[in-house]
Amino acid sequence: MSPERRRHTYGALCGLGLALVGSLACSPSEPQQETPAPLPTGGESRRARVRFKGLHRLENDLSQALSLPIEELCTELGSEPCSRIHKIALGGVMPYTRGIHEPLPLRSVSNAAAVDRLVISACARRAELDFGGATPPVLFGDLTQTLDDLGAERAARRLYNALLRRDESPEERAEIVTFVAQQKAKGATPQEVALLACYALGTSVEALFY
């Protein structure tokens, strides 16, 4: 990927990430031009007890959502599973060799980076397979070369169903359609758009916490 393409990709990630409350992904140095959508009305949770899913739940969910074996989600240097390399950062334990008996009580500085690494790698792998042509697409088949609105709407449905296990709202669908159109105008390929949308949803608060 060229430097220009990388900048373009990163900017797009942040834009959609913000729009979809994907709060972990964006660099503070990137301009944040869009304001978050207002919270839905109807009340507030008294407890607001929200927990990070942690390593195993995250892996299981991504594996299921992207139809990938866990060992294919993410590897470092093409061989070592990210879940092993970034185990503690992702909320795992190492009782036998490091005496870390429980997940760290607070998320570490590297937590967000490790989550990013895991999700973007998994999304990239799914996109690679879906657009590679060797097998029928599993998730991104609706994002054809034309990147039309109808395909974007269908892709939104598939992504929300897979990654968040629910249907999207009309507003969320519109966000995806707008995003796809914006990326199309900027010359992004369908595979790049698929990766970005997957990453944004996969790093949203809703996908990472419960």
Add this chain to the structure above:
Amino acid sequence: MVRTKALLSCGLAAVLWGWTGVALAQPPATKIFCDVYPDAPACAKGSTECSTCHDAVPGRNAFGRTVEKHLAPGEPRPLATETFVAGLPEALATAEGEDSDGDGVTNREEIRSGSAPGDAGSKPATEACTPSVVGRYRLCTYDAAYVLRKVYLDFCGRSATMAEQAELQSAADPRAHVHKVLDTCLKSENWRGKDGVVWNLANRKIRPSASIKSGKDAGPVPLGDYEDDYALFVYTQIDNHDARDLLLARYFVERIDGPPTIYETFDRSPVQDYIQRGQDGAQVVDRDHRAGMITTRWFLVAFTMFTPLPRTSAAQAYRAYLGRDLAMQEGIVPIAGEPFDYDAKGVKAPECASCHATLDPLTYPFSRYGGLDSLKWISKTLTAYWTERLSQFPEADTTELANTPEAGAILGQPVANLVEWAEVAANSPEFAETLVMNYWREFFGGPPTAEEMPTFAELALRLRTIHNYGIERMLHDLIDTEVYGVP
């Protein structure tokens, strides 16, 4: 809302540490607090938490500082114990009308409502919670769909699929459906398999170390294997087995990897086990002297090691299974005349005696169980339990060592030996509370708040009195609670 920092009661010693600079063994201030406020949510267990007055013992929070201000004013510090005990109720009463943390709510209101009087971020709910719908959440009411999603994540280790969520919508009795799903997840590998949720709850209790592991995947200095310990732990927590067997089991458990992972009990003498599994794998305590997790080979090797009076073993058992960390001044129940200081470690010094009057009698019953030292004589005794063990330390600093009694005390109750120690411990409220706490922390990320304490206490009580220590029955209770089920 800030969470309580320690569930189990700290002694008055902890409080005195803050007030006098020296920790002395005393009846618990947390108990006195609850004598004054018996109906406070924080007192559902009979005593409140250290965090009512302390940030981190001995440091005090805003409420603790207010109480201190009103406690025996004019009396020279450090306060005598009697002065402290006599003055605390009045100091609490005087502090009631103030707003220590400046959150606009008086201490009295906070204590009565279950919020924290020393934490400005903790206030009583001022508005009625009206059920409403926000997105997928039904607020202020038990939300079966929310619980279903949490049960899948907490117990099965994954999110519910859309099809699984749809099943709930079509269920005639949503709650019953959730309980059915829970039963399924309790059988999952995520829950009961190696390195699963239950397995990992044992990490802090077993404290494994790969470097001295024997058996499979042995380390460079193989001394003992903790696989039996994990297997016994998981076995006691699944299929509604009696969880007291953590401390009462005379049997061991073998793990057969799956899926499904299966746990099977076995009961062999040390000699039989030696024949079956060889020197590296055999358990070393004879049946009559076994006490579950605290007499396994790993426990004795890792905690007792070469120590004549294995205080580390006793302290670990107290911490792991009764939730009392003596190093944090928790669970101080001094015994008259103690510490005797049989091993001449200087524990009679006032700075030491405050803890050792509890710890040493807690330790005596462990003194007949050999750790690494048992290698010297186990071929003669055929067990790591030996009444004459303390005569095997001729290098000891004192001749009194061999006179150390086997009898000791736990929670203030005399016991003749470790088997009795374990029985008292396993049948105590503290044990049940610690069991529930293991899971509470797992699901909620920390101990209960004062507001949640009645729910917690009820779970522990029902585990003891209704569920016959069946953890899975307790977990069915837990997912029905407002704390778990109301988003």
